[in-house]
Amino acid sequence: MLDVLQRAGVEVVHADDAEAFADEEIAKMGAEESGPAGDDGGGHRRDATGRSRREPQALRGLYRLPASSIKGRLDATAYPPLVEKRRQKHLVLILARELASNLATPTLIADDEGTLIFYNDAAADVVGRTFAENGEMPLDEWTASFSPRTRDAEELPPNRRPARIALDQRRAAHEQFRITSADGVDRTVAVTAFPLFAHVDEFVGIMAIFWRE
Amino acid sequence: VRLKIWGCRGSVPTPGPDTILYGGNTSCVEVCLDNDVALVLDAGTGIRRLGLELMERGVRRIHLCLTHLHLDHLEGLRFFAPLWDEQVTVDIWGPPSPLLSLRERIARSFSPPLFPVDLGDVPAAVTFHDVPREPWAIAGGRLAADFVVHPGPTVGFRIETPTASVAYLPDHEPALAGGVAGKTIDWISGASLANGVDALLHDAQYFEDEYQERIGWGHSSVAAAVSYLRAVDAGRLLLFHHEPRHSDRLLDELEERARVLAEGHGPPPMLAREGMVVELP
Numbered sequence: 472m473l474d475v476l477q478r479a480g481v482e483v484v485h486a487d488d489a490e491a492f493a494d495e496e497i498a499k500m501g502a503e504e505s506g507p508a509g510d511d512g513g514g515h516r517r518d519a520t521g522r523s524r525r526e527p528q529a530l531r532g533l534y535r536l537p538a539s540s541i542k543g544r545l546d547a548t549a550y551p552p553l554v555e556k557r558r559q560k561h562l563v564l565i566l567a568r569e570l571a572s573n574l575a576t577p578t579l580i581a582d583d584e585g586t587l588i589f590y591n592d593a594a595a596d597v598v599g600r601t602f603a604e605n606g607e608m609p610l611d612e613w614t615a616s617f618s619p620r621t622r623d624a625e626e627l628p629p630n631r632r633p634a635r636i637a638l639d640q641r642r643a644a645h646e647q648f649r650i651t652s653a654d655g656v657d658r659t660v661a662v663t664a665f666p667l668f669a670h671v672d673e674f675v676g677i678m679a680i681f682w683r684e
Numbered sequence: 685v686r687l688k689i690w691g692c693r694g695s696v697p698t699p700g701p702d703t704i705l706y707g708g709n710t711s712c713v714e715v716c717l718d719n720d721v722a723l724v725l726d727a728g729t730g731i732r733r734l735g736l737e738l739m740e741r742g743v744r745r746i747h748l749c750l751t752h753l754h755l756d757h758l759e760g761l762r763f764f765a766p767l768w769d770e771q772v773t774v775d776i777w778g779p780p781s782p783l784l785s786l787r788e789r790i791a792r793s794f795s796p797p798l799f800p801v802d803l804g805d806v807p808a809a810v811t812f813h814d815v816p817r818e819p820w821a822i823a824g825g826r827l828a829a830d831f832v833v834h835p836g837p838t839v840g841f842r843i844e845t846p847t848a849s850v851a852y853l854p855d856h857e858p859a860l861a862g863g864v865a866g867k868t869i870d871w872i873s874g875a876s877l878a879n880g881v882d883a884l885l886h887d888a889q890y891f892e893d894e895y896q897e898r899i900g901w902g903h904s905s906v907a908a909a910v911s912y913l914r915a916v917d918a919g920r921l922l923l924f925h926h927e928p929r930h931s932d933r934l935l936d937e938l939e940e941r942a943r944v945l946a947e948g949h950g951p952p953p954m955l956a957r958e959g960m961v962v963e964l965p
Binding site: 558559560561562563565566568569572669670671673 | 780782817830831832833860861862869870871872873874875876879
């Protein structure tokens with residue numbers, strides 16, 4: 472009968488009635504189980520063995536989530552901040568990391584505040600340390616740890632470092648310079664950095680690719 | 685918070701004898717926060733019936749939040765009765781695009797040869813907004829939007845009241861951004877929206893084997909949806925955006941699969957169903 476009602480477009484919307492109706496229907500259906508039965512809250516009724524059995528579909532019109540299903544309930548007396556947006560990286564950075572992690576080209580990513588947030592395994596080969604070992608840190612601090620210098624052995628100032636230029640001036644930049652990797656090896660590297668804009672006015676960080684010369 | 689599902693089918697409307705139980709209308713969810721103001725998520729074909737009901741209820745103030753402008757989330761808008769009433773005010777919120785304004789993009793579907801009436805001739809007072817980057821308030825609830833992994837500019841929404849929270853990510857393929865395994869929450873697409881919500885409406889269009897043939901199409905497998913549920917530690921999972929080829933029988937199997945996968949994580953997942961009402965405390 473319920474099926475007929477359902478197909479006729481009749482909707483059961485009162486939870487209490489639906490529960491009673493369900494019990495009647497299950498009894499009519501000659502339910503094999505005996506003993507306590509219950510609703511798991513999802514339109515399935517549990518039989519005596521604990522197995523879940525689907526209720527007649529027409530009874531599934533209205534659901535109330537039991538209090539036990541509510542996670543992280545908010546304090547109604549004090550409206551807390553909605554979402555800490557900074558808890559999640561911008562989608563562009565998430566996608567950039569996924570791209571970088573699949574590249575054989577050494578690649579790093581920094582956010583809009585100049586924090587190094589990721590570099591890939593290929594980059595780890597060049598700098599001599601994995602990102603897992605390194606962790607997030609200010610990009611300038613990380614770069615300085617490799618003593619970047621010109622071919623004439625003069626210190627490469629931040630305003631000539633491609634990543635810093637991309638961060639500050641929001642344009643692409645390229646430079647070739649020497650570093651001393653974390654493993655103590657002196658290397659010449661070329662770096663190209665470019666800004667990442669999610670929208671015309673939304674700068675979210677930079678990406679830099681580099682390789683050994 | 686009271687949610688009513690007016691459409692949960694993905695991609696294309698699928699009326700017919702095989703889809704009676706879960707429905708064939710495309711995405712549309714009503715979030716009831718206030719009797720005088722309607723908050724609507726997406727404008728798939730489900731919005732047509734909702735529009736008629738809103739007119740009967742005498743609702744004259746409507747906020748419509750669009751996750752994106754793919755046709756299955758927009759095609760009901762032209763037949764949304766409140767748009768054709770000059771006493772109604774509609775605020776439409778949607779994802780920004782670097783190319784065209786929200787109004788310009790929606791206007792394409794209100795123009796010949798697709799439709800005989802120009803958007804400018806719609807009687808209701810309609811205002812278009814790019815979703816703000818920071819949370820904002822509507823009808824006693826607070827909303828947040830953020831971009832999520834799906835082809836083209838696409839956002840998800842989080843709605844909170846002082847007592848409950850819900851996240852709506854109907855079209856979402858977090859696996860394309862590396863999935864959730866081993867990721868901290870700050871590296872998971874949409875996590876700022878879904879983290880810890882009481883109810884999560886999430887894309888679960890495919891069985892796992894189907895997904896293998898559709899990677900990159902912007903949708904999730906049921907396994908990915910459950911993994912996401914666990915990663916963001918949400919409460920109830922409502923499986924959404926049903927594959928058009930899935931009959932009611934197959935959808936029952938999908939729900940069972942989700943329940944097996946989610947064993948041990950709070951309340952069992954449920955399939956969204958047209959006409960379903962979910963009440964959160």
